[in-house]
Amino acid sequence: MAGVSQTTVSLVLNKRGDADVRIAPETRERVLQAIRETGYVADPAARRLAYGRNRILGVFTYEAVFPAESADFYHPFLVGIEECAQEIGCDLLLFTSAKAASGARRRIFNEESRVRLADGCVLLGRTVDREDLARLLAEGIPFVSVGRRDDAGGPVPYVGADYPPAVLALVERAVALGHRRLGYVGAGTGGESMADRLRGFHEGVAATGADGRHFTPDVPLGDVVASGVTAVFVEEYADCVAIATAAAERGVHVPHDLSILTLGALTRPVQVDTDFTGFRIPRREMGRRAVQLLAEILETGGTPQELLPCELVDGTTLAPAPNLTGDLPRG
Amino acid sequence: MAGVSQTTVSLVLNKRGDADVRIAPETRERVLQAIRETGYVADPAARRLAYGRNRILGVFTYEAVFPAESADFYHPFLVGIEECAQEIGCDLLLFTSAKAASGARRRIFNEESRVRLADGCVLLGRTVDREDLARLLAEGIPFVSVGRRDDAGGPVPYVGADYPPAVLALVERAVALGHRRLGYVGAGTGGESMADRLRGFHEGVAATGADGRHFTPDVPLGDVVASGVTAVFVEEYADCVAIATAAAERGVHVPHDLSILTLGALTRPVQVDTDFTGFRIPRREMGRRAVQLLAEILETGGTPQELLPCELVDGTTLAPAPNLTGDLPRG
DNA sequence: TTCCTGAAGTAATTCGCATTAGCACCTTGA
DNA sequence: TCAAGGTGCTAATGCGAATTACTTCAGGAA
Numbered sequence A, B: 001m002a003g004v005s006q007t008t009v010s011l012v013l014n015k016r017g018d019a020d021v022r023i024a025p026e027t028r029e030r031v032l033q034a035i036r037e038t039g040y041v042a043d044p045a046a047r048r049l050a051y052g053r054n055r056i057l058g059v060f061t062y063e064a065v066f067p068a069e070s071a072d073f074y075h076p077f078l079v080g081i082e083e084c085a086q087e088i089g090c091d092l093l094l095f096t097s098a099k100a101a102s103g104a105r106r107r108i109f110n111e112e113s114r115v116r117l118a119d120g121c122v123l124l125g126r127t128v129d130r131e132d133l134a135r136l137l138a139e140g141i142p143f144v145s146v147g148r149r150d151d152a153g154g155p156v157p158y159v160g161a162d163y164p165p166a167v168l169a170l171v172e173r174a175v176a177l178g179h180r181r182l183g184y185v186g187a188g189t190g191g192e193s194m195a196d197r198l199r200g201f202h203e204g205v206a207a208t209g210a211d212g213r214h215f216t217p218d219v220p221l222g223d224v225v226a227s228g229v230t231a232v233f234v235e236e237y238a239d240c241v242a243i244a245t246a247a248a249e250r251g252v253h254v255p256h257d258l259s260i261l262t263l264g265a266l267t268r269p270v271q272v273d274t275d276f277t278g279f280r281i282p283r284r285e286m287g288r289r290a291v292q293l294l295a296e297i298l299e300t301g302g303t304p305q306e307l308l309p310c311e312l313v314d315g316t317t318l319a320p321a322p323n324l325t326g327d328l329p330r331g
Numbered sequence C: 001t002t003c004c005t006g007a008a009g010t011a012a013t014t015c016g017c018a019t020t021a022g023c024a025c026c027t028t029g030a
Numbered sequence D: 001t002c003a004a005g006g007t008g009c010t011a012a013t014g015c016g017a018a019t020t021a022c023t024t025c026a027g028g029a030a
Helices: A006-013 A025-038 A044-051 A075-087 A130-139 A163-176 A192-208 A221-226 A237-249 A283-300 B006-013 B025-038 B044-051 B075-087 B130-139 B163-176 B192-208 B221-226 B237-249 B283-300
Strands: A056-061 A091-094 A120-124 A143-146 A158-162 A181-185 A211-215 A231-236 A259-265 A277-280 A305-309 A311-313 B056-061 B091-094 B120-124 B143-146 B158-162 B181-185 B211-215 B231-236 B259-265 B277-280 B305-309 B311-313
Touching: A006 A025, A044 B044, A056 A075, A075 A091, A075 A120, A075 A283, A120 A283, A143 A283, A158 A163, A158 A192, A158 A283, A163 A181, A163 A192, A163 A231, A163 A259, A163 A277, A163 A311, A181 A192, A192 A211, A192 A231, A192 A259, A221 A237, A231 A237, A237 A259, A283 A305, B006 B025, B056 B075, B075 B091, B075 B120, B075 B283, B120 B283, B143 B283, B158 B163, B158 B192, B158 B283, B163 B181, B163 B192, B163 B231, B163 B259, B163 B277, B163 B311, B181 B192, B192 B211, B192 B231, B192 B259, B221 B237, B231 B237, B237 B259, B283 B305
Parallel strands: A056 A091, A056 A120, A120 A143, A143 A158, A158 A305, A181 A211, A181 A231, A231 A259, A259 A277, B056 B091, B056 B120, B120 B143, B143 B158, B158 B305, B181 B211, B181 B231, B231 B259, B259 B277
Antiparallel strands: A091 B091, A277 A311, B277 B311
């Protein structure tokens, strides 16, 4: 001890220069000196218990954070999350202990949920269990979802990517290049982000007066092409590659006969050599922003909802529509 | 409440069937029912405070865990760490708050160290501050280093890669293929792992009676080749690529004129298309094992030190030594 | 009836810190 | 000289669980 009480040490540590609490500079220095010598650090657990905060942000993912595959869905988000966490001086807690019940996905609330250990948490995943969301909301646990989420017993705080305008812009581009028959390839369901893309497509079609068709991913490329579609908007990145390959196999030239536009969803790892036209999801920025918003929530409360714009990328797979003498592509 | 005391709940939660503590099955069931209904979970912070453990393992890295570059030094280790943490039901705490003092690396013990929040921690990095190690040791904080570390005021618990035998085996292979003049390219210092590689090289040279030379990475390739060396053992992976490129530029054919063997260090991101012969560092396994050992330390104490074997990989850059009519390579 | 021995559960204490109330001392001003 | 007000610090309390030490009760033996 430096000859003072535990209280004094606490006050010095927390830099309290408040109105009603004063510490003589000399005393403060004495305490700091002792701290320096002993290398004392306050126990974060006790701190949390007493104060209610511990500068730890949880990160919940429904699958492993560090996947064995190199094509890594979470990684870009995590880069942003880590950057921002470092800036605001928070540690990151990965809920790796949340085991999945045989075969199922992880759940946030299992028998021994650890979420409360963190001040708040960031949810990462293509989809999030509505039950989990509802419970998070109900228990008043501060959190931010990365990716837009529909209400779940109340508004859900999120940072999402703004798909509809991006898809719409892409549709307009295609139409400006003469495309009249457009195809959307993808489920268009299975999460808000997929639905948003499809919605953007429909909006674009409506706005431009083009002919828009929706193909599920399992429709053979032949059928898609035979339908007279000259530009396809592909939800899933891996499907872009599949379509490009299939097109090459049957002599359909990309982009002269068929334009391919990617809508950026990356759920399956894939090797890419083509430079697809489409848009980029601002994953890193979303990660950063999620942490910022979480910090705000912790500070002042609220239920922020934000959509970040997607960045259009010029690739090599969009070309003017083929000259339509007939309804069939050449070759 | 379910009509019982806090103590009873605690006892039920912790499944205490101990000798001197009994709970009537009926009471137990009543408590469990209440827990189920309210969805109660024990506050981990309080738990840690009272019990001393909270099933959180810290992961300390000297740089960002999620680097922007895709070539990612930490990633394979983290895959293993996460796998094992999940198996033993622990969460992972990333010390992202450990800011570096302007320009310098992060330090484990900064003004407000958070290490104590975790039960123990895994240290990741090519090198680790000896001061940090010493302090960790002195304060009795359980930890395991990924990568062999020399003593720092006491033995350091680690899981390392066993470089010397791997390099030695590689040297023997080269010698078996007729190589007599071998070159080691790399600093051979800057961390235990580098020193171990160089040591293995020297051992190999001594064991086979070959002629071994040591070149620092900045020696021009011309000088290396001119020295009559027919096989180079390259510490740093990026240097392999650089050497292969330089060789191609001056008409030195790999592997006919010059064999290149990689010793697996990956400190700089690099694009690779060559399939280098050499060995693979068992990064993922090291991560797994580190967590296992940490769990053991937490359980029973001790200072485990382990070296995992490197796996030799056959690539395309090792060939029989060129026919030495003169001392100079063809071309 | 009294004493004793489990069985079942509870009050009280502890962990390390933040916070609140309050105490002792020192200036002032009247 | 005494009250009023300010200064600098400390005793006491609370956070939410784990743990220890103790109480109550029932049944059996003496």
